Amino acid sequence: MISTSLTPLEVTLRAKRDAGRKLLVPYVTGGLKGWTDAIRAAAANGADVIEIGLPFSDPVMDGPIIQQASQRALDDGATPVSILEGVRTLDVDVPLVVMCYYNTVHHAGHERFASQLFQAGIVGAIIPDLPLEESGPWCAAADAVGLATIMLAAPTAPDERLPRVCARARGFVYSVGLLGVTGERTELAATASQLAKRLKKITDVPVIIGVGVSNSAQAVEACKVADGIVQGASVVRRLMEGGPDAVGTYVAEVRAAIDATTV
Amino acid sequence: MSISNQSIMSEPSESGRFGEFGGRFVPETLVPACQELEAAFREAWGDPIFRAELDQLLKEYAGRPSMITECYQLGAKLGIRLVLKREDLNHTGSHKINNVLGQVLLAKRMGKKHIVAETGAGQHGVASATAAALMGMSCKVYMGAVDVERQALNVFRMKLLGAEVEAVHSGSRTLKDAVNEAMRDWVASVESTHYCLGSVMGPHPYPWMVREFHRVIGSEAREQCLERYGSDPDFVVACVGGGSNALGIFSGFVDTKARLIGVEPAGGAAVGRGQPGVVHGMRSYLMQDEYGQVQEAHSISAGLDYPGVGPEHSYLASIGRAEYPTVTDTEVIEAFQLMAKTEGIIPALECAHALAWISREAPKMQGKTVLMNLSGRGDKDVGQMMEILG
Numbered sequence: 001m002i003s004t005s006l007t008p009l010e011v012t013l014r015a016k017r018d019a020g021r022k023l024l025v026p027y028v029t030g031g032l033k034g035w036t037d038a039i040r041a042a043a044a045n046g047a048d049v050i051e052i053g054l055p056f057s058d059p060v061m062d063g064p065i066i067q068q069a070s071q072r073a074l075d076d077g078a079t080p081v082s083i084l085e086g087v088r089t090l091d092v093d094v095p096l097v098v099m100c101y102y103n104t105v106h107h108a109g110h111e112r113f114a115s116q117l118f119q120a121g122i123v124g125a126i127i128p129d130l131p132l133e134e135s136g137p138w139c140a141a142a143d144a145v146g147l148a149t150i151m152l153a154a155p156t157a158p159d160e161r162l163p164r165v166c167a168r169a170r171g172f173v174y175s176v177g178l179l180g181v182t183g184e185r186t187e188l189a190a191t192a193s194q195l196a197k198r199l200k201k202i203t204d205v206p207v208i209i210g211v212g213v214s215n216s217a218q219a220v221e222a223c224k225v226a227d228g229i230v231q232g233a234s235v236v237r238r239l240m241e242g243g244p245d246a247v248g249t250y251v252a253e254v255r256a257a258i259d260a261t262t263v
Numbered sequence: 264m265s266i267s268n269q270s271i272m273s274e275p276s277e278s279g280r281f282g283e284f285g286g287r288f289v290p291e292t293l294v295p296a297c298q299e300l301e302a303a304f305r306e307a308w309g310d311p312i313f314r315a316e317l318d319q320l321l322k323e324y325a326g327r328p329s330m331i332t333e334c335y336q337l338g339a340k341l342g343i344r345l346v347l348k349r350e351d352l353n354h355t356g357s358h359k360i361n362n363v364l365g366q367v368l369l370a371k372r373m374g375k376k377h378i379v380a381e382t383g384a385g386q387h388g389v390a391s392a393t394a395a396a397l398m399g400m401s402c403k404v405y406m407g408a409v410d411v412e413r414q415a416l417n418v419f420r421m422k423l424l425g426a427e428v429e430a431v432h433s434g435s436r437t438l439k440d441a442v443n444e445a446m447r448d449w450v451a452s453v454e455s456t457h458y459c460l461g462s463v464m465g466p467h468p469y470p471w472m473v474r475e476f477h478r479v480i481g482s483e484a485r486e487q488c489l490e491r492y493g494s495d496p497d498f499v500v501a502c503v504g505g506g507s508n509a510l511g512i513f514s515g516f517v518d519t520k521a522r523l524i525g526v527e528p529a530g531g532a533a534v535g536r537g538q539p540g541v542v543h544g545m546r547s548y549l550m551q552d553e554y555g556q557v558q559e560a561h562s563i564s565a566g567l568d569y570p571g572v573g574p575e576h577s578y579l580a581s582i583g584r585a586e587y588p589t590v591t592d593t594e595v596i597e598a599f600q601l602m603a604k605t606e607g608i609i610p611a612l613e614c615a616h617a618l619a620w621i622s623r624e625a626p627k628m629q630g631k632t633v634l635m636n637l638s639g640r641g642d643k644d645v646g647q648m649m650e651i652l653g
Contacts, residue, residue, distance in 0.1 A: 056556065057556040057557040058434065058439065058440075058443050058543075058557050059443075060290065060443050060446045060447060060450075060543075061290050061447075061450070063447070067433055071434075074556065079554045080554055081554070102288055102541050103540050103541045103542055103549075103551070103555040103557070104555050106540060106541050106546075106555065107540060107551065107554065107555025108554075108555070128290050128291075129288050129289060129290055129541075129544075130288060131287065131288070131289060131290070131291050131294045132291075132294070133278065133287060133294070134278075134286055134287060134288055151291075152290070152291040153291065154290070154291040154292035154294075155292070156291075156292050156293075156294075156296065156453060156454070157294075157295060158295060161294075161295070165291070176291065176292060178451075179292060179450065179451050179452070179453060179454070180447075180450055180451035181447045181450055181451065
């Protein structure tokens, strides 16, 4: 059964969107050296939601940067449990969601995992290898604790599919920016704006573009159509190269750029 | 999850399930491509013209039917009647050609221009490169860096056939990581590219489609055994990594009284030691740690170095129709030499797993007829064995 009441995450995001703010969603790989400070820095510099990656051994939707970050975190002993413990110690005033591959959920058990996330203060989940058709059992468990399941929409989806994806999306719709895996690109793919445009026509749920939005200029371009952007590899690379402060600086830069073009 | 009333080894459920295994756990980007492939395969498989075209390729290009060979010396030594299904005699030297001719022919029919494939031992990579060359398509093969090293000859064969071989340096740098990289490629290239998956694994419809393309092994073997011995074998034995050669031969005997034995390497025993998990698009038995991180398999044979298994094997195991014992690398090395010395046949290291089990269990099978799928020839393994045996 589809619940008609909005999740807390979606209430927050709709309010900000409706007030004219573009939504900025930095991604940080959980367990990577400096990750909790990176989240604090992102929160202090204008993030609207922060996506925390739970590293997985076989991340098929991720390109080299996030693969490398995941591997480093795993080598340092990161587990879903240790990351959620870390999340509890965060005192940030920004909604937190996780990005994890489905086997992490499946292995823990749907209800148990949903409750673990909820108890750690997580308000949403993105599971990139769990498409609509397979999402039923997880969504039921997430809905039961008010956790938003953020569905992905892809450029390859035919028109008849998108409304069904949007109908199941909670919090926001993750509009996949290109055909390919996560990672920085020199230009924003044409597919990014095209898909966001298609989605905006059919849904009132916030539409946020992720995958391949690589810098503040691309963020500005994407925000002309979408309600916001995810910044993944560009943030994680900075965390690996320059530490949490570099993340704070970068998030502030993107924030300023998208705010400057918002009327 | 409801147990469907599908008959064993027929079509999976609408969601691509064999019992509670299988499914389609892929990034949203790939869902339409999987749906399109399912529809295209269903249509082609029911089309006599496609079937005739494929049959002709199997006959005139791959060299089918492959024969059966009775091992008189080895059989006498073990006290059993040992019969080999000779997939090693196919063009390119293994059963893999059955599947790739089907898939590449289908990809062409679907208007795709490029083929991507993963490979472990290199047999599927060579077969894919071969079919792509034959049908005028470009081919890129992902292969774990560890395997590139231990299967250098096959790497060169693929290049000779015009394929591009990309060494994968992530994770365990073996088959599992080659699959990840091939899937990443497919996510980016899906509109023009067909992912030619090499085993009965992955998202629906692959496990079903690949098994159907290998069904010819079992159908032929059933008929050949009947013609030759007037009865079905007592045991049908095959090695299992992803499990395509095993499902191919099992399909011909699943409705007989024959015991179906899928032999896994001790270091890659997905059914034997795994728990249900989801990776590479399917729910199946999977070697994983307490948090669901996929564990690395360790096997002497690159083709079986895989922590998962095709979902239909998980189903056959769960209902008790097939059994999945393991053998050690040491037993495999012995079996490899045994077949070479007593029968004059050098088996692929993968198939030596099946023989290792037969050889170990022969005392319990005295007088029985044992059909073993010799799914590939061992030429590719000679270099590696030369190092091991000194």
